[in-house]
Amino acid sequence: MLNNNNQQTTSVETGVPSVGSIVWSAGRTRAQQAINLYANIDYLRPYFDVEPKEILHRLLHVLIPRWPSPDENIKPELYGPTMIVFTLAAILIYQMKLASHSVQDGTLIGTSFLICFGYWIGSSFAISSVSFICNTHLSLMQILNINGYALFSHCLVLFLATFIHTGHDHLLFYGLWCIVGGMAAVRMMFIIMARTINPRYRILLGLFVGAIHIFFLLYLHFAYHELAESVSHALNNEATMPIGLPVKPVLPLASPMVDVVSKLNNRVMARNN
Structure with missing residues (x-):
């Protein structure tokens, strides 16, 4: 009995390293294959093969919110x-x-x-994760495509709000934010909601996507934007005074000195007389 137990333990002990080495080699081979697949330029080449007319067509349709047809293919x-x-x-x-x-x-x-690439990739992964939970029929590459083209509204709004410096710059931004940013957000919401089967998840996912898109535009404007008056003064080379610095009174301090000097002059004149 002891000999049988010793034989079993030795066989198990000698078998563990062999199984572990097999699993390790198999995992390493699969990881190497995945790295070679995604690091290969030929794998990414089809995603960058597009005509300029098609890009212009997609840019124009970003700002046109409409419910997509069921058979519409998202390249x-x-x-x-x-x-x-x-x-x-x-x-x-x-x-x-x-x-x-x-x-x-x-x-x-x-x-x-x-900030820009981190938001694009990070928000796309977040939307893809929530879409997977909500059973949305969209791949990660399709979400990267939709989310990336939706950032065209951010370019328009920030360009106009940055290069047009008026006294009502924030009002201009809020108008563009509601119109341009809102249309792009609704367009992206419609595409993702149309691919979601469950109606309850459809509304929640649409609100989640629209909120991310809209609030990121607010962050870009107010986190790295100066007041319109200060920018316009800087562009026009106008002198601006610092705000909040105490102003020392000049005349009240100078008047006692004038009185002292006048008294000394009077005394000198009296002695000479």
């Missing part, structure tokens, strides 16, 4: 969204320079690229 294309995010980053850099925004660890270019 997972990333060239247009990538160029839109680059444009948004360039506008954000100019806005940071106007607002005299400083970065302690890093540069303005790195900060703007991190």
Whole structure:
């Protein structure tokens, strides 16, 4: 009996390393295959193969909110969204320079690229995760496409609100935010809601997507934007006085000195006489 138990333990002990090595090698092989697949340029090439006319057509339809047809195909294309995010980053850099925004660890270019690309990829992953829970028939590449083209409204609103500096700049921004940003948000909501089967999840997912899109535009404007009056004064080279600095009275301090000098002059004149 002891010999049988010893034989079983030794067989199990000798078998564990072999099984572990097999599992390790299989996992390493699959991970290497996945890395080679996504690192291959040929895998990403179909997502950037698009005609300029098609990009222009999609940019125009971003601001036209309509319920998509059931058989409408959403091509997972990333060239247009990538160029839109680059444009948004360039506008954000100019806005940071106007607002005299400083970065302690890093540069303005790195900060703007991190914000824009981080939002695009991060929000797309968040929408994809919630869409998976709500049983929405959209892939991650399709969500990246929809979310990227929706950022075209952010480019328009920030461009007009940054380069048109008037006394009612915030009113202009709020108008563009409601009209342009709202239409793009509704368009994206309709596309995602049309691919969601459950009506209850459809409304919740649409509100979630629209809120992310709208509030990110508010963040970009008010986080890196200076008051319109200060910007207009800086562009027109007008001198601005610092606010809140105490102003010392000059005349009340000078009048006692004048009295002292006049008294001394009177005494000198009296002695001479």
